[in-house]
Amino acid sequence: xxxxxxxxxxxxxxxxxxxxxxxxxxxxxxxxxxxxxxxxxxxxxxxxxxxxxxxxxxxxxxxxxxxxxxxxxxxxxxxxxxxxxxxxxxxxxxxxxxxxxxxxxxxxxxxxxxxxxxxxxxxxxxxxxxxxxxxxxxxxxxxxxxxxxxxxxxxxxxxxxxxxxxxxxxxxxxxxxxxxxxxxxxxxxxxxxxxxxxxxxxx
Amino acid sequence: xxxxxxxxxxxxxxxxxxxxxxxxxxxxxxxxxxxxxxxxxxxxxxxxxxxxxxxxxxxxxxxxxxxxxxxxxxxxxxxxxxxxxxxxxxxxxxxxxxxxxxxxxxxxxxxxxxxxxxxxxxxxxxxxxxxxxxxxxxxxxxxxxxxxxxxxxxxxxxxxxxxxxxxxxxxxxxxxxxxxxxxxxxxxxxxxxxxxxxxxxxxxxxxxxxxxxxxxxxxxxxxxxxxxxxxxxxxxxxxxxxxxxxxxxxxxxxxxxxxxxxxxxxxxxxxxxxxxxxxxxxxxxxxxxxxxxxxxxxxxxxxxxxxxxxxxxxxxxxxxxxxxxxxxxxxxxxxxxxxxxxxxxxxxxxxxxxxxxxxxxxxxxxxxxxxxxxxxxxxxxxxxxxxxxxxxxxxxxxxxxxxxxxxxxxxxxxxxxxxxxxxxxxxxxxxxxxxxxxxxxxxxxxxxxxxxxxxxxx
Numbered sequence: 001x002x003x004x005x006x007x008x009x010x011x012x013x014x015x016x017x018x019x020x021x022x023x024x025x026x027x028x029x030x031x032x033x034x035x036x037x038x039x040x041x042x043x044x045x046x047x048x049x050x051x052x053x054x055x056x057x058x059x060x061x062x063x064x065x066x067x068x069x070x071x072x073x074x075x076x077x078x079x080x081x082x083x084x085x086x087x088x089x090x091x092x093x094x095x096x097x098x099x100x101x102x103x104x105x106x107x108x109x110x111x112x113x114x115x116x117x118x119x120x121x122x123x124x125x126x127x128x129x130x131x132x133x134x135x136x137x138x139x140x141x142x143x144x145x146x147x148x149x150x151x152x153x154x155x156x157x158x159x160x161x162x163x164x165x166x167x168x169x170x171x172x173x174x175x176x177x178x179x180x181x182x183x184x185x186x187x188x189x190x191x192x193x194x195x196x197x198x199x200x201x202x203x
Numbered sequence: 204x205x206x207x208x209x210x211x212x213x214x215x216x217x218x219x220x221x222x223x224x225x226x227x228x229x230x231x232x233x234x235x236x237x238x239x240x241x242x243x244x245x246x247x248x249x250x251x252x253x254x255x256x257x258x259x260x261x262x263x264x265x266x267x268x269x270x271x272x273x274x275x276x277x278x279x280x281x282x283x284x285x286x287x288x289x290x291x292x293x294x295x296x297x298x299x300x301x302x303x304x305x306x307x308x309x310x311x312x313x314x315x316x317x318x319x320x321x322x323x324x325x326x327x328x329x330x331x332x333x334x335x336x337x338x339x340x341x342x343x344x345x346x347x348x349x350x351x352x353x354x355x356x357x358x359x360x361x362x363x364x365x366x367x368x369x370x371x372x373x374x375x376x377x378x379x380x381x382x383x384x385x386x387x388x389x390x391x392x393x394x395x396x397x398x399x400x401x402x403x404x405x406x407x408x409x410x411x412x413x414x415x416x417x418x419x420x421x422x423x424x425x426x427x428x429x430x431x432x433x434x435x436x437x438x439x440x441x442x443x444x445x446x447x448x449x450x451x452x453x454x455x456x457x458x459x460x461x462x463x464x465x466x467x468x469x470x471x472x473x474x475x476x477x478x479x480x481x482x483x484x485x486x487x488x489x490x491x492x493x494x495x496x497x498x499x500x501x502x503x504x505x506x507x508x509x510x511x512x513x514x515x516x517x518x519x520x521x522x523x524x525x526x527x528x529x530x531x532x533x534x535x536x537x538x539x540x541x542x543x544x545x546x547x548x549x550x551x552x553x554x555x556x557x558x559x560x561x562x563x564x565x566x567x568x569x570x571x572x573x574x575x576x577x578x579x580x581x582x583x584x585x586x587x588x589x590x591x592x593x594x595x596x597x598x599x600x601x602x603x604x605x606x607x608x609x610x611x612x613x614x615x616x617x618x619x620x621x622x623x624x625x626x627x628x629x630x631x632x633x634x635x636x637x638x639x640x641x642x643x644x645x646x647x648x649x650x651x652x653x654x655x656x657x658x659x660x661x
Contacts, residue, residue: 051636097632
């Protein structure tokens with residue numbers, strides 16, 4: 001017999017690159033493990049850059065995410081876009097027109113649109129747990145300060161101490177195994193508050 | 204009367220202050236520049252192939268972007284040529300001034316002399332050095348082949364104006380500063396193929412000799428990534444230089460030898476290179492250089508070198524190590540580019556020039572490749588030619604030099620005016636295309652639109 005009644009909510013988090021994708025996947029896993037309330041169904045989608053941002057989001061929602069959710073008895077109720085507020089040296093340049101993105105997303109009947117602003121860049125967030133990164137790099141001593149102006153440069157200088165080069169995307173997957181996501185969440189509560197409310201997270 | 208005296212005293216004080224500043228500056232340029240890094244800020248080249256007058260500011264990574272057959276590679280070749288010319292013997296210079304494939308044959312610049320100017324810094328001192336020569340001629344009895352100008356200007360970073368140290372405006376006569384208190388009025392005699400800096404190298408007590416030496420030793424390397432990479436790692440005829448260990452800048456066929464030497468001479472840098480390659484290329488799990496001794500030395504009149512170098516690579520899905528020659532062309536090229544970047548840093552190369560860095564590299568790897576190349580190269584500046592919007596989209600617009608169409612067929616590289624960068628980014632954003640795609644379109648549109656050229660490019 002076919003199920004009737006309202007569909008369950010489903011949330012989509014769009015990210016710009018591999019680093020953010022790995023981090024948000026890990027964060028969602030953390031929410032599921034630690035929330036005292038049931039976390040809303042959620043998926044993280046990587047747009048791999050900012051080029052054709054609106055078209056990509058609309059295309060993916062319309063042709064892939066929404067129909068699949070519907071088949072599972074769910075409806076996409078919220079879209080969250082995560083982005084670094086600063087760009088690193090070799091980032092793609094065009095700026096995204098967030099008003100346009102929001103307008104187009106809402107045209108699809110999706111009620112909620114929220115931004116997760118990563119201040120200044122994902123590396124700044126990851127460095128909140130410097131001890132975890134040092135453990136991954138097998139550095140015996142956690143440095144008190146790092147050279148560099150941006151999170152990316154600081155991460156680079158930390159990696160150099162272990163004779164490594166920090167690569168956006170590639171370096172984060174193995175590193176996250178030793179990083180304590182709760183430390184980052186604690187430090188970045190303001191930026192994550194709206195997302196956690198949408199996901200019904202309660203820790 | 205009092206007022207007059209006051210003015211005189213003030214003038215005197217100003218004069219004395221000027222002398223003191225001058226002395227301090229002149230003393231400061233006596234430092235030993237052999238141990239100083241040179242940072243190249245700008246290179247200007249003209250009168251060569253189809254390059255009439257091109258000036259390229261050098262950033263940490265600069266890209267020359269233009270259609271095929273435009274003049275990107277010509278610029279790199281001309282820079283390499285000019286620096287070789289600076290250290291060549293007089294005899295070699297005479298033959299260099301007849302280099303057929305570099306003599307301009309474009310109608311609008313057929314009489315143009317070759318000109319070169321390099322601007323940079325060493326410590327707190329800024330320098331501008333340049334020279335020009337007439338190419339060989341086959342008409343009118345005048346054979347050309349002569350230096351026609353040369354100049355050297357130096358200043359402290361804090362100073363506004365340069366001071367002229369070498370001034371040559373004709374072939375056989377030049378003026379120089381000979382003593383720290385002197386002016387640029389000491390005449391010296393030179394000939395058609397002698398640079399003034401050659402003469403200065405023999406003046407032991409010259410107070411700015413170290414600066415001249417440093418300029419003469421500016422180290423530029425051109426890396427041709429368009430070549431088939433098969434012969435890059437090992438050579439069937441290893442040179443005599445490939446004995447023992449050396450991390451000197453490797454030539455084609457010496458990459459295996461270089462990496463093997465690096466492992467023995469600088470374990471940290473070897474580990475850095477190894478970690479970087481393994482992190483960047485997920486298909487490579489491990490690699491190590493190997494040295495193969497083919498046969499024991501025998502008592503023969505001439506013993507061919509019998510030591511060869513290879514790199515053993517363990518690919519993720521293979522059940523054994525293989526020679527680097529079995530790895531894909533793209534992976535080989537990346538390994539080559541990364542090794543050259545690290546070698547440039549170790550050998551204090553001032554400028555590393557790549558031909559189409561993106562060649563054989565998947566677009567998804569380009570962002571990380573740019574990151575890694577600049578990190579490994581350290582203080583070495585990098586310039587690359589490129590045809591790829593995928594590469595360009597990761598660069599800041601002010602680091603991109605676009606080859607714009609001209610009505611005469613000469614190469615002209617321009618960059619987006621700083622005041623227009625945000626507008627271009629907004630327009631690219633409105634069209635939802637990458638900055639790379641947008642700039643490529645602009646480059647093509649500019650052909651029929653002089654107004655656009657003037658509005659956006661400088």
